Amino acid sequence: MSIAEAVGAWFLQNRRDLPWRREGFGAWGILVSEIMLQQTPVVRVIPRLEQWLERWPTPADLAASPPGDAVRAWERLGYPRRALNLHAAATVIAERHGNVVPSDVGDLLTLPGIGDYTARAVASFAYGMRHPVVDTNVRRVLARAVAGRGEAGPPSTRRDLAAMEAVLPIDPAAAQLTNAAVMELGAVVCTARAPRCDACPLVDSCAWRAAGYPPYEGPKAAAQKRFEGSDRQVRGLIMAELRGSDIPVTALEIEQLWPDAAQRDRALAGLIADGLVVAGDDGFELP
DNA sequence: GACCCGTGGAT
DNA sequence: TATCCAAGGGT
Incomplete structure (x- = not known):
């Protein structure tokens, strides 16, 4: 067979x-x-x-x-x-x-x-x-x-x-x-x-x-790279914040999500480049 | 081909 | 606790 x-x-x-x-x-x-x-x-x-x-x-x-x-x-x-x-x-x-x-x-x-x-x-x-x-x-x-x-x-x-x-x-x-x-x-x-x-x-x-x-x-x-402390984790935190909000999320609110500013900025910029986040006058939101 | 991209359960 | 793994795709 x-x-x-x-x-x-x-x-x-x-x-x-x-x-x-x-x-x-x-x-x-x-x-x-x-x-x-x-x-x-x-x-x-x-x-x-x-x-x-x-x-x-x-x-x-x-x-x-x-x-x-x-x-x-x-x-x-x-x-x-x-x-x-x-x-x-x-x-x-x-x-x-x-x-x-x-x-x-x-x-x-x-x-x-x-x-x-x-x-x-x-x-x-x-x-x-x-x-x-x-x-x-x-x-x-x-x-x-x-x-x-x-x-x-x-x-x-x-x-x-x-x-x-x-x-x-x-x-x-x-x-x-x-x-x-x-x-x-x-x-x-x-x-x-x-x-x-x-x-x-x-x-x-x-x-x-x-x-x-x-x-x-x-x-x-x-x-597979370690997830804890990775850019993936930071992106995930930002996306979870945006999904949970009906109004734009402020830069200050995003700052609270992760202490490392350089990594945080890199993650956010990556999300914007990917089209998953849109930067507006009042903050950041989903497209 | 190497590397990046989320999340959570199993071992 | 750390690692592995999960009907992959894009760059």
């Missing part, structure tokens, strides 16, 4: 009941979910997604609101530029695509905040187009089951897409199922820390297992 067949059969029996997998969940909802899921766990996305789609059922609805409303509704999902990008993407979809999320990967890739993963995820999951979908879960599953390595190592779009393509069935519907199934396997069984090989449909064919689980030795991804 092929990897696609084994993982697909497992998926049909074990998949989680997630909102974006519901029958009739539209392309817009899938696009919003994919943006929210970028580097953000499923459990934190679900409630925010449902509120978002209730308020903005189509791209044009979102485009009709100020971008700051999107940033505010994003709340604490993190990486608020995703909210800004999603608003910008919705505007393009409303104005140039007839308020319909594109199904073409090339079109999707031109939208802000949509990269190699998200473009193919939308094309595959929302429209059934046959494309390899590669996220961190897929990379890990293929590294182990196929390449026999414990970790995927640094990403390479070309190599990663080719690796998944080699596993993908020809039939588009089967390919869509395989994409979802391999992702799901990586998310709940072939996990980064403690893989549950006893529950894995690939246990008998896994190259990493067959090799005796050799430790990973290749190049390691750069370690």
Whole structure:
């Protein structure tokens, strides 16, 4: 049995009941979910997604609101530029695509905040187009089951897409199922820390297992920088202050948020440059 | 390719 | 407590 067949059969029996997998969940909802899921766990996305789609059922609805409303509704999902990008993407979809999320990967890739993963995820999951979908879960599953390595190592779009393509069935519907199934396997069984090989449909064919689980030795991804004391933390504090205020936040109020003036000014300038903060006569506010 | 960008739970 | 990790993308 092929990897696609084994993982697909497992998926049909074990998949989680997630909102974006519901029958009739539209392309817009899938696009919003994919943006929210970028580097953000499923459990934190679900409630925010449902509120978002209730308020903005189509791209044009979102485009009709100020971008700051999107940033505010994003709340604490993190990486608020995703909210800004999603608003910008919705505007393009409303104005140039007839308020319909594109199904073409090339079109999707031109939208802000949509990269190699998200473009193919939308094309595959929302429209059934046959494309390899590669996220961190897929990379890990293929590294182990196929390449026999414990970790995927640094990403390479070309190599990663080719690796998944080699596993993908020809039939588009089967390919869509395989994409979802391999992702799901990586998310709940072939996990980064403690893989549950006893529950894995690939246990008998896994190259990493067959090799005796050799430790990973290749190049390691750069370690994530410390968050405490970082510019990220300062940006987060400023954004939280702006989200929580209906009126412009004064320079004095921002000064109270962080003692280091140089770092504070750098963070604020960065937020303004990113379009997440607008400087006005009365202070600083969301766009 | 390296680095930056939030937030919070698990280990 | 410190580090890891989470359906990535932009520069």
